[in-house]
């Protein structure tokens with residue numbers, strides 16, 4: 001839990017605060033941008049939330065990977081919000097919250113489907129998430145975009161007995177027990193509505209998941225930059241080969257989707273597939289420059 005004695009001086013007075021343990025992962029900035037802002041390399045509460053924003057700030061509190069956000073108000077409200085995860089994004093696609101420090105605060109997602117639910121990357125282990133996902137039908141497959149976002153996958157596997165799927169090129173000693181290890185660069189259909197697409201670059205074995213030709217779960221391959229106002233890639237956090245990552249980005253122009261659900265930063269939604277392709281072209285041009 002955040003420690004009020006360790007509270008940053010940059011916070012405005014009120015119930016919410018950020019303490020000195022913040023790792024500046026950015027989660028609270030996109031989840032509750034009216035409340036949290038980056039000041040001097042860490043988050044701080046710059047506006048105390050009211051009404052709807054208070055719920056969102058509390059969701060950010062539970063999603064913070066280092067428990068750096070504190071709340072000095074009523075515990076009843078905290079308990080109520082803690083039980084509302086995973087959080088609905090749209091249709092049957094959810095944001096799990098409860099980000100893990102082991103994946104540098106990356107977001108993970110949950111897809112509820114008639115043909116079996118999918119956990120996309122891993123939240124930190126939480127009995128609340130686990131129970132709520134169990135209530136929504138459990139998990140039939142754990143899909144991992146790449147080696148960095150594995151977090152507490154094995155603990156969720158114990159609960160749900162779901163096979164873990166990741167590309168072989170990202171498998172290490174710690175993950176060589178994963179049941180499904182993809183090889184090569186061909187697309188891998190999991191079901192009629194689910195396609196794994198290899199996109200090497202950020203890591204050698206990075207893949208993305210396309211659901212219903214609408215939602216693209218992108219891990220650390222592709223995200224949206226508020227500053228640039230277009231899709232982009234993490235150039236200073238590329239662990240394999242940025243030129244290959246550009247080729248992988250170009251390959252995505254061959255697919256239709258309107259939603260990008262990244263590991264880091266806010267989900268991005270285009271109104272049409274053409275608008276998304278235009279965004280992708282901007283991203284590729286920016287990467288090349």
Ligand code: SF4
Pocket residue numbers: 018021022023024025026027028029036042043060063064065066067068069105
């Ligand atoms: S979510 Fe937590 S660690 Fe991440 S920026 Fe906010 S306070 Fe810092």
